Amino acid sequence: MTTALTAGTAPATGWHDLDVRLAHSKMAPKLLPVLEGAPGIRLHVSETVTADDADVLVGFQFPPGSLAGLERLRWLHLTGTGTDHLAAAGLRPDVLVTNSATVPVTAVAEYALAGLFTLLKDVPELVGRSDAPWYRSDAVLLAGSTVAVAGAGRIGRALVERLAALGARPVAVTRTGEVPVPGAVRTVAADRLAAEAAGFDHLVACLPGTPQTRGLIGADVLAALPAHAAVVNVGRAETVDNAALHALLRAGRLRGAFVDVHDAEPLPADDPVHAVPRLVVSPHRAFAFPGEPAEVARTLLANLDDLRAGRTPRDLTPWPSERNAS
Structure with a gap:
């Protein structure tokens, strides 16, 4: 044996x-x-x-x-x-x-950044359009913004490093929050997410799928984010309350969401998720x-x-x- x-x-x-x-x-x-x-x-x-x-x-x-x-x-x-x-x-x-x-650490960290920039620079408003207004934009800066990175494993730490290099203020979210993550301006415990969320400009989820992380980014966390927040998920689908996320987007409550992982994969072409406003549906390719x-x-x-x-x-x-x- x-x-x-x-x-x-x-x-x-x-x-x-x-x-x-x-x-x-x-x-x-x-x-x-x-x-x-x-x-x-x-x-x-x-x-x-x-x-x-x-x-x-x-x-x-x-x-x-x-x-x-x-x-x-x-x-x-x-x-x-x-x-x-x-x-x-x-x-x-x-x-x-x-x-x-x-293997996928660099690829996923870069993809998370791409998702964040997609939302902050209003890229979906430009794709396939010839009538986009000239000389006007609702784009915002990543530099100077506070970005929560939920999950500080290899990918989360690589993302923290890149966010800091771009002038953002990364806040690492770990299980206990006790060990500071290099490059992060702060490290907070996962059970403080809802209490801290109002102070985040944006949230990126890099969480593994475990019993402890299931639903960690729940309706309470999402509702506490400011209205201008962008949400990106390159971790596991079940770590985010996707129904709550979709409801907030339909209500115009968030800037947008970029989601690479889904409750069912591949998503059918007629799945209602495709019609959620300001939701970018990525077909699980961050690792590639x-x-x-x-x-x-x-x-x-x-x-x-x-x-x-x-x-x-x-x-x-x-x-x-x-x-x-x-």
């Missing part, structure tokens, strides 16, 4: 002759050029997990029950970041889990950049190097843990 690693060193034996299944057929062709020829691994590609024939499994999300009964499996590497689906998928608690959380698949493959190999050297894998993800408990 494999023992999950949480700290210290990893056993260096048993990681040199591996069957690796890429259960991510859309990304697999872009992973293969980096992985092919790597010593000590045999690659197999499939759309789903169909048999217990792999030591290592690489994939994004797994439907309920799809990982149950995989007795041979020792290591799961996620091409994304979220682990909230693994319990329902039936993953054994002793399987080693790593993820690709470091041309080199993403190659970086995911390199991340897998870097963690394999760690295992073979007897080190704890650099992208080890606690499993099971409070974060992904159902």
